[in-house]
Amino acid sequence: MELDVSIDKDSISITISNPFRLDVDAIAEKIEGFVSSKGLRLNGFDIKGLLPKMVRGIAGCEGGCPANALELVSSGFKNFDLAYIEGGILTAKAELENGKVLNLKMFPDF
Secondary structure, three states: OEEEEEEOOEEEEEEOOOHHHOOHHHHHHHHHHHHHHOOOOOOOOOHHHHHHHHHHHHHOHHHOOOHHHHHHHHHOEOOEEEEEEOOOEEEEEEEOHHHOEEEEEEEOOO
């Protein structure tokens, strides 16, 4: 599973080798470092809460794929704008300070 994190034209890619043993703290730290390197902050954005939900939306197909992803998108998550893209891709967008937009795009392994 791959997570692409971008702000404007800059991005980083984070590999999630085992979605069933997600290291939320390590991934959130990478995202926070990337955001900080752009002179921005994640104040008020629950990245640690969002990541497991996105992973379960793609990898947790007990309810039938892409049903879990679609349910996550329809129920939403705090101040993120969520979308499902054909092929099992989940996206989350949030507007940071100065009108900058944080984009998270999670790609499945299948």
